Amino acid sequence: MQHLGGETLTLCYQCGTCASSCPVARLTKRFNPRIILKDAILGNKEKVLNEDAIWLCSSCFNCQERCPQEIEIADIIYALRNMAIKEKRAPQAFIDMASNLAESGRVVPLANFTIRRRERSGLPTIMAPDTDALNKIMSATDFTSILEQAKKADSQ
Amino acid sequence: MKCYALYLGCTIPARQPNHELSTRKALTHLGINLVELDKATCCAPPPIESVELKTSLAIGAYNICLAEEQNRDIITICGGCFQSLAGVNARLKYDSHLKKEVNHILAKAGKEYRGTQQVKHYLQVLTEDIGLPTISQKVVKSLKGIRVASFYGCHVLRPSTLLQFDDPERPQILDNLVEATGAQSIDYINKKKCCGGLLRGYEDDLALEIARDKIVNVYNAQGDCITTVCPFCFVALDIGQLQLNRKFNESYNIPVLHYPELLCLAFGIDPKDIAIDNRRIKANSLLHRITYMSEH
Secondary structure (H helix, E strand, O other): OOOOOOOOHHHOOOOOHHHHOOOOOOOOOOOOHHHHHHHHHHOOHHHHHHOOHHHHOOOOOHHHHHOOOOOOHHHHHHHHHHHHHHOOOOOHHHHHHHHHHHHHOOOOOOOHHHHHHHHHOOOOOOOOOOHHHHHHHHHHOOHHHHHHHHHHHHHO | OOEEEEEOOOHHHHHOHHHHHHHHHHHHHOOOEEEEOOOOOOOOOHHHHOOOHHHHHHHHHHHHHHHHHOOOOEEEOOHHHHHHHHHHHHHHHHOHHHHHHHHHHHHOOOOOOOOOOOEEEHHHHHHHHHOHHHHHHHOOOOOOOOEEEEOOOOOOOOOHHHHOOOOOOOOOHHHHHHHHOOOEEOOOOOOOOOOOHHHOOOOHHHHHHHHHHHHHHHHHOOOOEEEEOOHHHHHHHHHHHHHHHHHHOOOOOOOEEEHHHHHHHHOOOOHHHHOOOOOOOOOHHHHHHHHHHHHO
């Protein structure tokens, strides 16, 4: 876990403030941030990366805000998702959003009917993002190859 | 008056142009100059952080570079974009090692992040640059008597160490701005809790269950409307009510208005000019009440 976001993980003493602050954990047993941290500390990599728990975080940052040890819990969950994707275990919804970004520079592309609706309301034309520049950034961080691998795994 | 580079993000211009319309109108009505941030990309929010964290930081920094080139501070109109860009800005300003790493990536795209500009959400601009008294003075149709359930969402408030927006446990900015229109900002249970919006599209049932909690609490507190500052909260609570009504045979009917829409109504801007009909839960009875009150 020597990964961006993972540096504070080992400070966890399992108090459970995260779980009691979590809007998802109060509704389902499938997600509990305290247990994700415990498994990550114990090195239960297969369990953490295979189960769908890490994908159920709603990114509300309540846990991170309230953690008495100032552990970056939400960021750790992103880091775990990064690892899962590298092992080609990514939910389709995430692959789709990442693909949109790579293709158009936007997670939510502009549909033609929206462009017309914007014109009718007198809103200015939106200049397309510089996808060349964006793709250079994505190649430099390996985002492009990670996404391609994840797509391949998904189509198999 | 202050001039800002307007960062639109993807969701608002593509899915909720009416939100963009009311935000532009409210801000320019108050004398804020908005300059387009051409060629801006997506802010690389949580779904992109989930794929590769450093890419997300670099893309956020890339967009800040575009504003640095204009020598302008950024104004964001989406809670998610605010968290992404203000978060990156704070991280890179205090972590020189990370800044160096990100700049190494940005160099491939011919950019360099300097850290000279601020990233603000429009609620901060309204409070800090304009001020509550000026906003109140511009109100021509007081919203007095309207019980508004203010909802901050998550991403303007947290993580507070990076965003420095307001007290994450007892925020006041939005409540104060709502009250500047003459309306009453009401308390309700779990006011600061998540709307479940980011789970939509991946875990729809769970997302709706989280949103339901919010809607029930506003209903029980007798809110006349909900006001949001983030497009995801808007969808979760507006379309969410329609879904709850269909799925569980319930009959929620609480209009959800973005804060700038509320502001435009209080400024006497014609509801048609801000496309007020573009929502699932219609605001007609609320609009009638506001018109009736201003005429009597």
